[in-house]
Amino acid sequence: MNINDTLKKIKALFADMPAPDAPKEEAPAAGPKEYKLKDGTAVMIDNLAAGGIVTIAGVPAPAGEHILEDGTTLTVDMNGIILEIKGGEAPAEEMQQPEPDKYAEQFATINGKFEEMTGIIDRQNGTLQRFDAALKQSNEALQGLLQVVEKIANGPAAAPAEAPRQQFVKETPTTKEEMFAGVTAYMKKVS
DSSP states (O other): OOHHHHHHHHHHHHHTSOOOOOOOOOOOOOOOEEEEBTTSOEEEESOSSTTOBEEETTEEOOSEEEEBTTSOEEEEOTTSBEEEEEOOSOOHHHHSOOOHHHHHHHHHHHHHHHHHHHHHHHHHHHHHHHHHHHHHHHHHHHHHHHHHHHHHHHSOOSOOSSOOOOSSOSSOOOSHHHHHHHHHHHHHHHO
């Protein structure tokens, strides 16, 4: 394998590097869910909350109150939009509101942990951004180095036509004294 083949393989490795990830799109919200009215009619509700849309057979539900099988009463306007929801046959325990002080300490603990995790994530994002920038700089430097090596590889491979001339002496000195004498003679000649 010659140098050019090796360089082509290295270039192919760089060409196959993945591009930076595009921002991820959030998953679409779940579609409408089917419910049954007390009379057995199937209805589709996209969000069982105020502002949700109720349809029957693909058209908005008529204005008024509609009672689901579990006893939940939906008040709907003429466009099928839920205006109000009244509780159904929920157990009495679920209907009671919890005491605010009872869960305040737990909420504060969870909120503190959430803020701590948010801080950690922010620091990691900063580190990742710095790493990404350094990686891009390294990639650019490697691309430049690859171009230089390619130019060298494509340069002449034959030996020079004429051997380089020796500047100090005609013969190659073998001892230190001969080398020193050659340098001294050259210095005298130049000055």
